[in-house]
Amino acid sequence: MPRIEFYILPGDKPDERLLAACKLALKGWRHGLPVFLRCADAQQCQALDELLWNFRTDTFLPHNLQSEDPLAPVVIGMNEEPAQANGLLINLAGDISAHLPQFQRIIEIIDQQPDRLAGGRENFRSYRQRGFDPRRVEL
Template sequence: MSRIEFYVLATDRPADRLRAACQLAMKAWRHGLPVFVRAADTDQCAELDEQMWLFKKDCFIPHNQHSDDPLAPVVIGVDEEPSAQQGVLINLNTTISPHVERFSRIIEIVNQQPDLLTVCRENFRSYRQRGYDPKRVEL
């Protein structure tokens, strides 16, 4: 069963969620795990793509959008089916991925925006109802 963690940021800035996604993607990639970063929409996919290019000046995160290369070490997409099995899903979308069972680890990134907090609390309960044991991690 997948390990599910809700990483909770202390700020309400959307840019901090993207930065955390880049940081977590880099860490998982460095540990040899395939990564799928699930964005809210195509605009956020483009923003994530840009952020990964700029994230660290001394390190490149090998990434691509799903439409360009679904087999990249770090894939950015929305609801496309992941090509890799048992990797890490970093979810920036407000809904639970339809492909949860394909990942060994799911990371939901939460900030202090009231609407997002409400949705993430509902998702936390939904994971529990599905038989998962989600954990909360303070960042």
């Protein structure tokens, strides 16, 4: 059963969520996990792809879009099934992935925007109803 954590950001700027996702992806990759960054839409995929190239000038994080290389160490996609199992899912979409069993760890990044807080609460309840034990992490 995957470990599920909700990372709660103190601010409400969308860029903070993407930056947190980049940092968590780097950490997961350094721990040897395949990482899947699940985005809400194609625009968010593109923004995250660009940010991953630039967020750390001293480190290269190998990544690619799901459509271009589903076996990259860090994959950016939406609702596709991950090509690699037992990895880390960083969920930036508003709903829960249909591919939960594929992952050993799931991170939901929640900021202080009211709609995101409400969606995060709903996802938290839904995970519990499915038998998971999600945890909350304050950043």
